[in-house]
Amino acid sequence: MKKIIEINNISVDYDLEDDQEPAINNVSLDINENEFVCILGPSGCGKSTLLKAIAGFVKPFKGNVLMNGVEIIGPDKLRGVVFQEPNLFPWYNVFQNVAIGPKLGKTSKIEINRIVDKYLAQVELLEFKNAKVFELSGGQKQRVAIARTLANNPEVILMDEPFGALDSFTRQKMQTMIRELWNKNNATIFFVTHDIDEALSLATKIYVMRSGEKSIVMDYDLNYTFRLLKNPKERVYEEKEFILLKDEIISLLEE
Amino acid sequence: MKFKRTIVWTVVITLWFLFTMYQLKEGFNGAVVIPNPYLVIKSFINILKNGYASHTLLQHAGASFGRLFTAILIAVLTAIPLGLLCGYVKKIETVVSTIVEFIRPLPPLAYYTIIILATQIGNTSKVILLFIAAFAPMYIACVQAVKQVRKDYILSSQTLGANGIQIFRNVVLPSALPNIFTGIRTAIGVAYTTLVSAEMVAAKSGLGYMILYAYNVFQTEVVFVGIILIGISAVLLDDLLKFTEKKLVFWKGQA
Numbered sequence: 001m002k003k004i005i006e007i008n009n010i011s012v013d014y015d016l017e018d019d020q021e022p023a024i025n026n027v028s029l030d031i032n033e034n035e036f037v038c039i040l041g042p043s044g045c046g047k048s049t050l051l052k053a054i055a056g057f058v059k060p061f062k063g064n065v066l067m068n069g070v071e072i073i074g075p076d077k078l079r080g081v082v083f084q085e086p087n088l089f090p091w092y093n094v095f096q097n098v099a100i101g102p103k104l105g106k107t108s109k110i111e112i113n114r115i116v117d118k119y120l121a122q123v124e125l126l127e128f129k130n131a132k133v134f135e136l137s138g139g140q141k142q143r144v145a146i147a148r149t150l151a152n153n154p155e156v157i158l159m160d161e162p163f164g165a166l167d168s169f170t171r172q173k174m175q176t177m178i179r180e181l182w183n184k185n186n187a188t189i190f191f192v193t194h195d196i197d198e199a200l201s202l203a204t205k206i207y208v209m210r211s212g213e214k215s216i217v218m219d220y221d222l223n224y225t226f227r228l229l230k231n232p233k234e235r236v237y238e239e240k241e242f243i244l245l246k247d248e249i250i251s252l253l254e255e
Numbered sequence: 256m257k258f259k260r261t262i263v264w265t266v267v268i269t270l271w272f273l274f275t276m277y278q279l280k281e282g283f284n285g286a287v288v289i290p291n292p293y294l295v296i297k298s299f300i301n302i303l304k305n306g307y308a309s310h311t312l313l314q315h316a317g318a319s320f321g322r323l324f325t326a327i328l329i330a331v332l333t334a335i336p337l338g339l340l341c342g343y344v345k346k347i348e349t350v351v352s353t354i355v356e357f358i359r360p361l362p363p364l365a366y367y368t369i370i371i372l373a374t375q376i377g378n379t380s381k382v383i384l385l386f387i388a389a390f391a392p393m394y395i396a397c398v399q400a401v402k403q404v405r406k407d408y409i410l411s412s413q414t415l416g417a418n419g420i421q422i423f424r425n426v427v428l429p430s431a432l433p434n435i436f437t438g439i440r441t442a443i444g445v446a447y448t449t450l451v452s453a454e455m456v457a458a459k460s461g462l463g464y465m466i467l468y469a470y471n472v473f474q475t476e477v478v479f480v481g482i483i484l485i486g487i488s489a490v491l492l493d494d495l496l497k498f499t500e501k502k503l504v505f506w507k508g509q510a
Contacts, residue, residue: 057410077416087407090506091429100425101415134509152415 005031010063023049038199041209080154086141101152119147139170290476298476318460326385334393342401359391376457388449389442396438400431
């Protein structure tokens with residue numbers, strides 16, 4: 001497996017002057033090609049900060065983040081980001097929002113049309129191509145945001161609790177969809193969540209982050225997502241092993 | 256909205272009419288502070304037919320609006336780019352804002368003499384005065400507009416591969432558009448209030464000049480004609496801008 005992202009013992013502090021402890025402390029992990037990495041942890045554990053450091057939105061004061069061996073110094077198109085709030089540009093319609101990446105990259109008109117159609121079809125929103133973004137529901141907006149990121153063909157997609165603002169019914173549908181998109185596009189995903197079920201059912205690798213350490217305390221390799229790919233209806237949630245794993249993580253986070 | 260405005264105007268005109276009823280007979284000794292509507296309409300028709308102060312009404316209005324629109328146009332072409340630039344570059348903003356904030360609260364007449372000395376009493380001095388009045392609101396709105404652009408919009412566009420100019424075109428400018436419109440509307444308002452001052456000194460035509468001329472010969476009904484024309488045109492112009500804004504900034508208040 002090809003290593004795409006390499007995080008070497010980073011610490012991030014938003015305000016070095018204050019007495020508060022850093023937002024994240026001594027975090028190290030790798031993201032390999034085609035992995036679905038989930039960072040699981042409670043609010044305030046620093047998981048979003050870790051994502052921002054990978055995206056290049058914040059700079060670690062210690063350690064470094066490498067992408068394909070090169071240090072990340074700022075945001076660029078190699079790492080797509082899906083935010084918790086789907087921050088689509090309201091002055092552009094659905095098509096224009098998805099087209100923005102390819103358009104900035106000077107792709108031909110025909111090619112842009114093909115790309116947008118492909119990804120809008122993948123998120124099942126082709127018929128909303130000409131809709132204004134404020135006419136869409138929360139889940140639809142997030143799907144457009146995902147299509148916008150996919151259309152830019154980044155090497156890794158960073159997702160910061162992308163389904164956190166959605167109702168549980170929509171959230172489940174979105175989980176199934178993102179799993180299929182990940183598989184279909186051979187994507188590499190780095191996914192931040194506080195939802196244990198979500199992490200267990202999506203990830204190939206889970207890193208558990210804790211508020212106390214502000215760092216990763218445990219990691220798991222998983223295969224539920226592959227089974228759910230084959231059969232999305234399979235009731236893995238009811239399996240003893242699943243429940244035990246869940247309990248283990250809960251007690252880990254309660255410490 | 257329209258309906259409510261109609262009611263207000265009906266009430267105002269009725270009250271005006273009732274208040275000035277006793278002056279219905281013409282030939283009231285000398286000038287009146289508030290002429291009755293009938294006198295004002297009569298005076299309006301008279302000016303329309305015969306002109307006033309050696310110019311036709313159209314010439315007066317044309318002179319005023321010519322000055323106003325020239326000044327506003329120049330302000331749009333200078334204050335908006337400068338304001339947007341200053342929103343970006345803190346150092347330039349410090350220089351420009353210091354000067355703008357000093358000039359902004361000054362009464363136009365205070366520096367009008369200096370402008371006249373510098374440019375003589377022609378049209379230029381009047382346009383410059385109106386331009387100075389219109390500049391500050393547009394400039395300030397644009398600086399604020401850039402500063403208020405949502406950070407995550409900019410980050411999003413960066414992860415989609417946008418460079419500096421592309422961020423400006425795709426994110427900053429459309430984000431700033433609602434504030435720019437507010438700035439233009441405020442600026443037009445301020446320029447209008449300066450119109451009479453501008454035509455006070457050494458003007459030969461214009462609605463402001465017409466008002467001052469009428470004031471000097473105690474023809475308050477002409478003063479009213481002038482005031483009403485200026486007022487109506489200002490309201491219509493603002494309506495036109497609001498309409499354009501609604502079309503152009505269709506997402507305002509929606510997202």
